[in-house]
Amino acid sequence: MRYKTIDPNLFIQNRKKLVRQLHPNSLVVLHAHDLMPKNTDGTMPFVQNSDLFYLSGIDQEETILLLYPDALKAEWKEILFIKETDAQLAIWEGNKQTKEEASSISGVATVHWTSAFKQILHTLMGLADGIYLNTNEHPRANVPISTRERRFIRWCQDHYPLHQYRRIAPIMQQLRGIKDEAEIALIQTACNITEAGFRSILPMVRPGVMEYEVEALLSYELLRRGSRGFAYAPIVASGANSCILHYIQNDNPCPAGALLLVDVGAEYANYSADLTRVIPIDGKFTTRQQQVYQAVLRILKAAQGLLRPGLSFVDYHKAVVEWVEAELVGLNLIKTTDIKNQSKEMPAYKKYFMHGISHHLGLSTHDLGDTHGTILPNMVLTIEPGIYIKEENIGIRLENNIVIRADRVQNLTENVPIAVEEIEALMANG
Numbered sequence: 001m002r003y004k005t006i007d008p009n010l011f012i013q014n015r016k017k018l019v020r021q022l023h024p025n026s027l028v029v030l031h032a033h034d035l036m037p038k039n040t041d042g043t044m045p046f047v048q049n050s051d052l053f054y055l056s057g058i059d060q061e062e063t064i065l066l067l068y069p070d071a072l073k074a075e076w077k078e079i080l081f082i083k084e085t086d087a088q089l090a091i092w093e094g095n096k097q098t099k100e101e102a103s104s105i106s107g108v109a110t111v112h113w114t115s116a117f118k119q120i121l122h123t124l125m126g127l128a129d130g131i132y133l134n135t136n137e138h139p140r141a142n143v144p145i146s147t148r149e150r151r152f153i154r155w156c157q158d159h160y161p162l163h164q165y166r167r168i169a170p171i172m173q174q175l176r177g178i179k180d181e182a183e184i185a186l187i188q189t190a191c192n193i194t195e196a197g198f199r200s201i202l203p204m205v206r207p208g209v210m211e212y213e214v215e216a217l218l219s220y221e222l223l224r225r226g227s228r229g230f231a232y233a234p235i236v237a238s239g240a241n242s243c244i245l246h247y248i249q250n251d252n253p254c255p256a257g258a259l260l261l262v263d264v265g266a267e268y269a270n271y272s273a274d275l276t277r278v279i280p281i282d283g284k285f286t287t288r289q290q291q292v293y294q295a296v297l298r299i300l301k302a303a304q305g306l307l308r309p310g311l312s313f314v315d316y317h318k319a320v321v322e323w324v325e326a327e328l329v330g331l332n333l334i335k336t337t338d339i340k341n342q343s344k345e346m347p348a349y350k351k352y353f354m355h356g357i358s359h360h361l362g363l364s365t366h367d368l369g370d371t372h373g374t375i376l377p378n379m380v381l382t383i384e385p386g387i388y389i390k391e392e393n394i395g396i397r398l399e400n401n402i403v404i405r406a407d408r409v410q411n412l413t414e415n416v417p418i419a420v421e422e423i424e425a426l427m428a429n430g
Contacts, residue, residue, distance in 0.1 A: 002226045003189075003269040008107035010182045011057045014175070015078065018055065019069045021171045027124060027131040028067040028168060029156075031148045035061045049149075050363035051134055051172050053270050056080060056106040060097055062114050068124055075110045076124060084113040130164030131156065137169040140366065177360055177369025178378045183271065184403055184412075187361065187380055190231070190273035191401055191412040193266040197221040198277055198416055202426045207256035207281055211236040214262070215250045222266045231272035232365045235263035238281060242395030243388040245355060254281045259289060261395055265365060272365045274382050275413055276399035283427040285420055289394060292387050293420060295327040296396045299385040303357060304402060307383075307409050311375045320357045324349045324385065333389065352387050361401055379404045380412075 022028065030052045036044040048059045056065050062083040071077045080103070085096035099111040112120065125131070133153050136143050143150075157165065179187070197218045204217060214236045222229055233248040239258035241247045254260055258281050265273035278293065280286075285293060302323050306316060328334045328349055338348040358381045360369030369379060381404065386397030398418060403410040417423050 002228060006057055006105075006186070006269060007182060008057060008105060010180055011055060011105075012107040013180065015055050015067065017175050018168075018171060019067065021175075022069060022132065023130060023164075023166065025070045025127075025129045026068075026164075026166070027121075027128045028065075029121070029131060029152070030055065030065045030134055030168070031152055032058075032061050032063040034148045048270065049134075050270065050368075051168070051176075054172070054176060054363060056108065058082065058097070058102060058106055059270065064114060064117050065108075066117075066121065066124070068128060071124070071127070078108045078110060079120065080106055080108040080111045081114045081117045082111060084115060125160050125163065128163070130166055131160075132166045132168040132171075134168045134172070137167070137173070138364075138366070138368065173368045173370065176362060176367060178376060179362060179380050179403070180378075183362060184378070184380065186269050186271040187273065187401065188412050190227070190266045190268040190271050191275070191416075193222055193225045193227050193268060194264060194273040194275045195413065195416045196225060197264065197266065198262065198275065199426070201262070202279065202417075202423070203429075205254065205260055205279060205281060205427065206283075207254060209254045209281075211238055211241075211250040211252050211254065211260075214254075214260070218262075218264055225266075227266040227268050229267060231265040231267040231274065235261065235276075237261045237263075237395065240390070240393045242278070243390045243393070244395075245388075257282055257286070258393060259396065261397060263397065263399065270363055272361060272363070272367075273401060273413075274361055274365050274384075274399060275401065275416060276384060276386075276397045277416065277418065277423075278396045278398065279423055279427065284424055288392070289396075290420055292331060292389065292394050292396050293398075295331055296385050296387050296398050297418065299323045299327060300383055300398050300400065303383050303385065304400065304409055304411070307375060307381070307402065307404060309375055309377050309404060309406060313371050313373065313375065316375065317357060320385065321347070321349060324353050324387075328352055328387070331387070333387075352389060353385065354388070355384075355386065357385060358382055375404055377404055377406050 033049045035046055046061050064081040066079040068076050082102045083096050102111050134149050200221045201214050201217055215234055236250040237247040238254040238260045242259055242261035259278050260281050261278045263276040303320050334348045342348040360367040361380045384399035388395040401412040
């Protein structure tokens with residue numbers, strides 16, 4: 001196994017948190033994601049449904065978790081269904097989890113093969129009043145295909161039309177936004193691996209190096225430390241590419257005198273890091289590059305200093321906007337009159353800072369969690385201000401990963417070089 005075994009108590013406690021939010025006499029059913037096909041007989045790397053992993057720790061296709069807290073029989077309260085293996089499958093794909101292994105990982109005592117699911121579900125649906133089903137309700141989700149969950153919703157409503165159907169997504173949004181200490185430790189490991197990857201590229205960046213060469217070294221450093229690789233498609237953007245927010249082609253040479261923006265995060269045990277740093281390709285920032293860099297760094301530090309439990313996300317965003325506006329005025333990119341005369345639909349600052357300041361981080365890079373209410377202890381957030389000046393080929397985004405504590409902000413990326421002097425020194429000494 002690439003990573004250390006996760007204590008099953010994490011998943012046991014996560015299920016208990018969920019159960020406390022359910023209506024009486026209800027079932028919960030969660031499905032693994034599909035194994036997605038490529039061309040001919042190939043498949044894409046499997047990515048588990050993060051809600052299912054959060055509640056079970058099982059990272060295998062064709063897995064189903066069924067919860068029935070009010071069941072009369074103990075063996076019906078929690079049931080895990082896993083893919084049945086055989087000798088032929090083992091030859092081609094290796095061993096799948098046994099029932100005993102799945103029980104040990106998840107803490108679920110009752111484990112059946114997936115083939116038994118519909119028969120057991122039929123028995124329990126005859127006893128339950130309602131059922132919670134899952135869909136991807138992330139505000140930025142785009143799901144054009146019919147997923148395993150969507151297909152099951154249609155099947156279930158067709159076979160059991162008179163039951164009460166409820167959404168589990170709002171509950172998972174609430175639960176997953178507050179991290180357990182075990183989860184924070186896993187995210188910290190992902191951040192540490194990402195730090196090692198970033199430090200490794202500083203000596204090799206120079207004019208003419210291809211962006212994909214930098215990506216290759218990052219991949220090597222992440223994999224050799226137990227990560228399964230990138231938590232998301234890495235952005236290695238030099239020169240004008242640094243102003244493209246989701247640039248992932250990584251196929252250009254690094255031009256002399258320009259900047260290299262690296263937005264990368266390691267995945268570790270399904271948990272994500274999400275780091276962004278900017279370095280001078282020549283090893284030294286120009287005066288203008290440094291002016292913009294220091295402006296972004298000041299916004300980052302101010303935002304980190306503001307964050308605390310009880311602060312509303314609305315007030316947090318409003319304060320950040322005011323800091324961004326002040327820095328843009330100081331850089332002669334906008335005028336105070338532009339701010340006074342701006343429209344509500346398109347504020348002046350958005351020409352140079354187009355994205356949000358923070359998002360939740362965890363089992364997904366853009367993890368579930370409330371971003372409209374109040375900031376709470378044990379939320380894990382990114383802080384990622386940026387200023388993008390297309391006409392000057394200067395794109396600077398700096399991103400840290402932090403934990404909201406009751407009395408402070410814990411920076412999980414505090415050891416990753418960020419000061420101008422430190423970055424230049426590390427590049428010079430490479």
